[in-house]
Amino acid sequence: MNRKEKNIYETKAKILKALAHPTRLWMTEQLVNGELCVCKFVAEINADFSTISKHLTILKEAGIVESEKRGKQVFYSLKVPCVLNFMTCIEAVIKSQAKVHARLIQQIED
C-alpha cells in the first residue's frame, strides 16, 4: 500500500466510519422516503439534541446527506442514496454469522 493508495483508503474509510454508528445508520435509513427535519430525529431518538445534531453533521461532512434550512427548521436528506444498498449485504453478513453460531451451539449440545 503506497502513499497514494493510503490516501484513497483513508477517504473511503472516513465515509464508512460516518455510517458505522447505530444512531447514524438508523438516521440514514429513515431518510429513504425523503427529507426529515432535525426535530423529527430529536423526537424519536433518546439522546440529547446536541448529540443528534452532531451525528447529522458527521453524516453531512462525509457527503452522505445534505441539509437545507427552511424557516427555523433544518431538513436533512440523502445525497447519495446508494448507501442504503449496504444494508442487504450487512444483513447477509449477520445471517452468515448466525449460521456459524447455530453450528457452534449444535456442537456444544452434541
Added chain:
Amino acid sequence: MNRKEKNIYETKAKILKALAHPTRLWMTEQLVNGELCVCKFVAEINADFSTISKHLTILKEAGIVESEKRGKQVFYSLKVPCVLNFMTCIEAVIKSQAKVHARLIQQIED
C-alpha cells in the same frame, strides 16, 4: 427507535465499523481474487505484524472474512464478498463531494 431496533442497528454498525478503517478496507479489497496469507499483508503494509493480525481478527469477528491455518501460515478469505459492492457507492460519495468542493473553489476564485 425502540430497544429491538437499537439492537439491530448496533449489530449492523459493528459490521460497518470493522470495515471503517483504511487498512482493513484495503485488506478486504485485496481478497477479491481469493485467499491471502497473513505474511502477504505483512509484506505490503507498513505496520507491525501484530497490528495487522489484530486488524484481520476484527474483520473475522465481524463475519466479513474467515481464516484457515495450513502449515505455519494462516490464510484469510472473504466470507461475504458482497461487501466489495460498497466500494462503488463509496466512490460515488467521494465524487459527489468532489463536485461540491470544485464548486466552492470556483466561487472563491470568482
Added chain:
DNA sequence: AACTTATTTGGTTATTTTACCAAATAAACG
C-alpha cells in the same frame, strides 16, 4: 424589541480504538 423555538457550537469527561512492543503459541526444520 423581547421571547420562544429549533438547531448548532464549545467544552469536558468517559469510553473506545489504534499502534507498538514483548511474550506466547504453533508448525516445520535441522
Added chain:
DNA sequence: CGTTTATTTGGTAAAATAACCAAATAAGTT
C-alpha cells in the same frame, strides 16, 4: 529436541469518538 518462522495474545500509552451540559445563533412570534 532446540531453532527458526509465522502468527496471535497481552499490556500500555496516545489518539479518536461519543455523550452530555451550557451557551450561542438564527428565525419566527407576540
